[in-house]
Amino acid sequence: xxxxxxxxxxxxxxxxxxxxxxxxxxxxxxxxxxxxxxxxxxxxxxxxxxxxxxxxxxxxxxxxxxxxxxxxxxxxxxxxxxxxxxxxxxxxxxxxxxxxxxxxxxxxxxxxxxxxxxxxxxxxxxxxxxxxxxxxxxxxxxxxxxxxxxxxxxxxxxxxxxxxxxxxxxxxxxxxxxxxxxxxxxxxxxxxxxxxxxxxxxxxxxxxxxxxxxxxxxxxxxxxxxxxxxxxxxxxxxxxxxxxxxxxxxxxxxxxxxxxxxxxxxxxxxxxxxxxxxxxxxxxxxxxxxxxxxxxxxxxxxxxxxxxxxxxxxxxxxxxxxxxxxxxxxxxxxxxxxxxxxxxxxxxxxxxxxxxxxxxxxxxxxxxxxxxxxxxxxxxxxxxxxxxxxxxxxxxxxxxxxxxxxxxxxxxxxxxxxxxxxxxxxxxxxxxxxxxxxxxxxxxxxxxxxxxxxxxxxxxxxxxxxxxxxxxxxxxxxxxxxxxxxxxxxxxxxxxxxxxxxxxx
Numbered sequence: 001x002x003x004x005x006x007x008x009x010x011x012x013x014x015x016x017x018x019x020x021x022x023x024x025x026x027x028x029x030x031x032x033x034x035x036x037x038x039x040x041x042x043x044x045x046x047x048x049x050x051x052x053x054x055x056x057x058x059x060x061x062x063x064x065x066x067x068x069x070x071x072x073x074x075x076x077x078x079x080x081x082x083x084x085x086x087x088x089x090x091x092x093x094x095x096x097x098x099x100x101x102x103x104x105x106x107x108x109x110x111x112x113x114x115x116x117x118x119x120x121x122x123x124x125x126x127x128x129x130x131x132x133x134x135x136x137x138x139x140x141x142x143x144x145x146x147x148x149x150x151x152x153x154x155x156x157x158x159x160x161x162x163x164x165x166x167x168x169x170x171x172x173x174x175x176x177x178x179x180x181x182x183x184x185x186x187x188x189x190x191x192x193x194x195x196x197x198x199x200x201x202x203x204x205x206x207x208x209x210x211x212x213x214x215x216x217x218x219x220x221x222x223x224x225x226x227x228x229x230x231x232x233x234x235x236x237x238x239x240x241x242x243x244x245x246x247x248x249x250x251x252x253x254x255x256x257x258x259x260x261x262x263x264x265x266x267x268x269x270x271x272x273x274x275x276x277x278x279x280x281x282x283x284x285x286x287x288x289x290x291x292x293x294x295x296x297x298x299x300x301x302x303x304x305x306x307x308x309x310x311x312x313x314x315x316x317x318x319x320x321x322x323x324x325x326x327x328x329x330x331x332x333x334x335x336x337x338x339x340x341x342x343x344x345x346x347x348x349x350x351x352x353x354x355x356x357x358x359x360x361x362x363x364x365x366x367x368x369x370x371x372x373x374x375x376x377x378x379x380x381x382x383x384x385x386x387x388x389x390x391x392x393x394x395x396x397x398x399x400x401x402x403x404x405x406x407x408x409x410x411x412x413x414x415x416x417x418x419x420x421x422x423x424x425x426x427x428x429x430x431x432x433x434x435x436x437x438x439x440x441x442x443x444x445x446x447x448x449x450x451x452x453x454x455x456x457x458x459x460x461x462x463x464x465x466x467x468x469x470x471x472x473x474x475x476x477x478x479x480x481x482x483x484x485x486x487x488x489x490x491x492x493x494x495x496x497x498x499x500x501x502x503x504x505x
Contacts, residue, residue, distance in 0.1 A: 015492030016484065017276075022072035028495040032194075033170040034075035035161060039121070039178045041079035041107060042067050043098050045089040053085045055100045059390070061273045061414060062200075065487040066175075071104040076164045078157060080117070081109030093163075110160050112153060119149025121178070122351050129177050129218075132208055133201045134315045136408040138354055142213055151181060154221075158185035165190045171498060174225075176200045181217065184224030196227040196498055198269065201411045202437075203235040206242040219247045223259045227497045229269040231411045231437040236266050265497055270441045271412050271490050275483040278421035282394040290395035298382050300399060303340040304464040307400035309393065309415050310407075311348040312385070314358050317406030317433060317450040318343070322365045322381070324406075324450075327457035329369070329380065335464060336372070336380060344384040344396055397422035402429045402463050405436060406450035412437035416445075417482045426475040429463055441485075442478055 015021035025034075042063055048054050057067075070077055081087065081094060090096045090109055097103035112120070123146030131140040157179060161172060170190065174182055174197040183195040199222075209215045219242060222228060230236050236255075243249040243257050243264075250258040257264040281287060295301060306325070310316040325341045343366075349355040370379025388396075397403065403419040413436040420430065432439050434447040448459055 015488040016486060017488060018068050018072070021069065021488040021492055024492045024495060025069060025073045028498060029073050029171060031169070032500075033165060033168050034070070034073045034173070035078060035164060035170055036066055036070060036075070036173045036175070037078045037157060037161060037179060037182065038066075038175040039080055041081060041083075041086075041109065042070075042077060043100065043107065044083035045085040046083045047085045047088075053089055055089070055098075057099070061278075061418075061487060062175075062271070064277075065274060065491060067099070068488075069491060071099070071102075074105050076106045076108050078108045078110060078160050078164065080112055087111070094160075106164070108160050108164055110153075110156050112156070116149050116153055116156075118351070119146045120153035122349065124150035125178050126349055127352060127354075128212060129180065130201065132212055133177065133204045134409045135202075135204075135208070136315045138314050140211065147214055154179055154181040154185060157182055158189060161186050161193075162189035165193055167192055170194070171196060173494075174198070181221035182224075184221045187224045194227075194498055194500065195225045196229070196494060197222065197225045198229040198271075198494065199235070199411075200231075200271070202409055203230050203238045203242075205238055206245055209242055210246065215242075215246065219243060223247060223249065223257070223264055225264055226499055227265045227267070227494070229267055229494055229497075231268060231270050232440045233268045234440070235411075236268050239266055263499075265499075267497055269490055269494050269497075270437060270485065271414070272482060272485050272487045273414055273417045273421060274488070275417075275421045275479075275486045278394070278418055279424055279483075281390060282398060282422040283424055284391075286391045287394045287398070290391040291398050294392065294395050294399060298340060298342070299378070300340055302338070304335070304338050305399055305401045306339065306341045306460060307396055307403045307419075308341070308343045308406065309345060309396060309403070310405075311345045312355070312359055312362055313348050314354060315408055315410065316345075317408045318345075318358070318362055319365065320408070320450045320453060320456065321404055321406040322362065322369065323453045324456035324460060325380070326365065326369050327453055328460050329372070331457060332461050335461065337377060339380045339464070340382055341380050342382045342384065342396060342400075344388055344393070346387045347385055393418075394422045397428075398425075400428055402431055402460065404431045404460075405433055405438070406431075406456075407433045407436050408450065410436040410438070412441075414438075416442065420475070420479050420482050423475060423479070426472045426479070428475070429471060430478070431459065431463070441481075443481055444474055444477055446474075 015024045042058050043055050045053050045055050094109040096107055098107045127141040131138045170193045172193050172195045252258050255267050308321050329336050366381045369381050397419045405413050405416045416438040432445045432447050433450050439447045
């Protein structure tokens with residue numbers, strides 16, 4: 001694999017901090033209205049036990065970075081209003097100023113009924129589009145009612161964007177697979193809008209995409225964009241092939257399609273994290289306390305600590321990771337008392353049958369592994385199935401001898417990058433699935449095939465006793481790559497691809 005996309009080498013230094021990004025935004029956005037569209041909102045309002053309304057910021061590096069963008073440029077963030085006090089905190093049109101402590105931009109909430117949300121999100125987005133975009137051997141579910149809900153919700157979001165934009169010059173930044181139809185709908189309503197869409201999961205092979213009965217509508221919707229971004233060049237190539245063979249587009253050059261004579265730029269923009277923020281917080285006193293507390297609670301002293309940190313999803317290779325742990329202990333029974341495998345991840349999408357089945361399978365194999373001992377000691381599997389705070393997550397990264405990312409397919413995988421950023425001691429080992437975007441991007445990472453369970457098990461065993469002479473050097477190289485290719489550079493590179501040269505503010 002190539003270590004990095006040549007197109008990224010020239011843009012990695014565009015914005016490495018909030019201040020540099022703010023300056024780039026002012027230059028690239030100019031007087032144009034900036035609108036960000038996502039399923040999840042940046043601030044959720046809920047009623048507390050005393051009946052008072054409380055605002056809580058959404059977690060996640062992407063949301064934090066986009067919040068920084070919005071505070072720098074102003075504009076409007078359009079998102080689904082999901083909090084039980086969201087209506088009470090907004091005006092009759094669903095609009096309010098945020099952040100609550102220092103208002104800088106508008107949050108425009110879109111109201112969905114429970115039936116609409118279930119059909120659009122749990123149905124079409126996560127039972128049809130998600131599985132066809134991940135080659136994880138899970139059969140997609142195509143139901144007309146789900147598709148109709150998806151169309152209806154995309155139309156609702158388009159109407160909300162149109163109310164905010166009208167005929168103004170605007171940049172619309174659309175997030176993810178929930179909104180495949182949205183770019184075309186916006187273009188129909190907002191003639192002066194530039195649509196930029198980032199697809200946060202893999203783009204499927206054209207032959208797999210064709211399995212979806214609505215693939216023509218999906219392609220037509222996405223081709224409404226001016227810029228379409230994915231994580232790695234392979235996904236860009238898949239999209240270009242699908243657009244050419246399934247939608248009849250002409251190819252202007254290696255990055256540009258022509259749809260009815262209009263250019264659509266398709267490019268890889270590998271997403272990243274706020275390295276400095278993660279590294280700084282991992283060195284803080286609160287994280288130190290969390291390390292001590294977790295070490296004592298789970299009796300980790302002297303143990304070979306293997307960490308898997310991801311929600312329970314069939315794309316993440318959770319079962320394969322457990323099978324590798326079980327195989328390693330069967331082949332090397334002396335490791336049972338020496339190993340602690342921590343899986344930290346909140347339950348995910350339990351309304352969907354495939355996910356409920358996965359949760360049951362995970363619980364069964366964990367129980368089997370832990371039942372294999374003498375009973376005098378706790379089993380080697382430590383399952384933490386709840387949403388963890390930032391300090392606990394960073395503490396787990398610091399405690400791990402090996403962080404295992406075993407995804408069967410993953411657009412990028414930011415756990416790998418967060419682990420690297422958190423290891424200021426330059427110790428620990430990242431074992432990274434070759435089926436992730438991160439494996440393509442990170443230079444010299446230790447990559448493996450999670451489906452080859454026997455090899456997976458032996459790799460873990462080898463790491464349990466290996467004095468890795470080159471480990472610190474490799475960690476330094478990987479950390480430096482993530483530090484210099486951070487989330488601000490990601491957003492900056494996307495903005496550089498936006499057509500037009502606006503007048504500076």
